[in-house]
Amino acid sequence: MTNRDVARMLDRIADMLQIKDENPFKIRAYRKAADSIYHLDEDLAYIHKNGRIGDIPAIGKALQSKIEEMLEKGSCEYYERLAHEVPEGLLDMLALPGIGHKTVKLIYNELGIDNLPDLLKAAREKRIRVLPGLGAKTEYNIKKGMEMLQEASAKSTLGLALPLAEELCDYLLKSEAAEQVAITGSIRRGKALVSDIDIMVASRSFEAVHRAVCGYRRLEETESQGIDHIKGRLAYNLSFEIIIVPPAEFLSQLFWSTGSKEHIEQIRKLKGEERKGDFTSEEAFYASMDMQYIPPELRENRGEIEAALKGELPNLIELSDIKGDLHTHSRWSDGAHDIEDMVQAAKDSGYSYLAITEHSRSLPISGGLNEERLHAQGKVIDALNLNLDEFRVLKGSEVDILKDGSLDFDDDILEELDIVIGSVHSNFKLERDKQSERIIQAIKNEKVDIIGHLSGRLLNRRPGYELDRERILEAAARNKKILEINAHPDRLDIDEETAKIAKDMDIKVAINSDAHSQQDLKLMKYGVINARRGWLEPADVVNSWELADLLNYIQNK
């Protein structure tokens, strides 16, 4: 079992305990343990081999033995016993927004419903509203939630698909069945949501590739096989297709399979019939059509071909351009690591600055800082900076934008900070005008430098709130506000389309990891991919600038 599998099993235990109405602190202990394991850097199996499971934070004696059992047997007796009492389908029902443990239990006890299809049927037949405490709106939420789940199951986030695709590529290369391996299709283009993992393999022995794929540890099943392809499912229900070609055709097939369909269609029109041509590299291929090389992220037929023909493609931002991260959390609020640890991780990423931006006081659940603690943190950061060469820790805050558009801290508090991110964390369902006005109020506030995760979307889980994007972008441009690309693969917010519009309006962008742990700093790469899809260049991205230029921009806005 992987770390992720163990974390998931612990979370499911917590869900089952919650449905059984057990001690809430015991439930939280399981959730904390799951979270702790999910965020581990090391492989659990390796930690177990060294007998160090008990050293993991939030893991005591009882959990240690259960986790060891999971690692050795693939499950544990306690989980199996609970699963016997609590039908598995009840846990699936929890994925519906607005449906929690109590509701699931009530519906199960009263109607005997223990799976999603039956629940949907009952909602359609208006059998839910007769239960005490539930009404028509709950039935509506169930129907809506089912639609959302169906959409979500069709696509997976890049954050899930890309690491798995990379692991499979590594595995195939090491298997020696393949001479060359590359991710292709929508993952290569960096789409935020992808429907499957496509991998191109160059090999002289197709049979050897088949054998290697069948031995992959995360293979769930193969669905169809031909001599030149294998389709099936991997862990987390991800579909995959492996396309096998002779080495000589690898580069050309990689190009044609990368897509998008619309981009390829346009290229075919330009290329006419003679599309085999020179394929020593993709660069040479584009050059043979008298155009610039078009990076995969731009191949969406959104004007890239015209721009490439004119030699006007953007010089896209790269991960190596990033010089700092402007949105991170430490243990002072809901992060997992101390500021010093975060700084070390930032240095390891090659950064020269890092902003610590805890939540503000209105978010007590996230350990939001009040004025005193913010002030105390500032002193700690000052002291830290004295001992740092060539690196600067910035004092910041992710200050809540309240319902009326005012900020959670007074101006004189914000004045002391190097960087202020304004973010919405509550009242998601305001009507469009009120929500837009609320954010515009924050944009007009001189103390705010960056607007965090503007749309509030959570991919596959929650759409963004209702916003008048045009008005907000106009206000941001007028007030020289920076918009965040939140790099978390569940957010990627602002999205690529908004990023491109912002660029055209000369609104600057900050690509931020929103890290809650050292490892989270690495999520930056998803933000960079998203920015590239939005045509952004280093000049558009403030945290690719030298610190002095960044601070100068902020201070003179």
Add this chain to the structure above:
DNA sequence: GCCGTTTTCGGCCCGACTGTTTTCAGTCG
């Protein structure tokens, strides 16, 4: 079930919104 500059028991983030009520339980972040 975990944890300890409150240390082996007694604590353990909580406030706001939603949908159902007509005073509040459940959900969410």
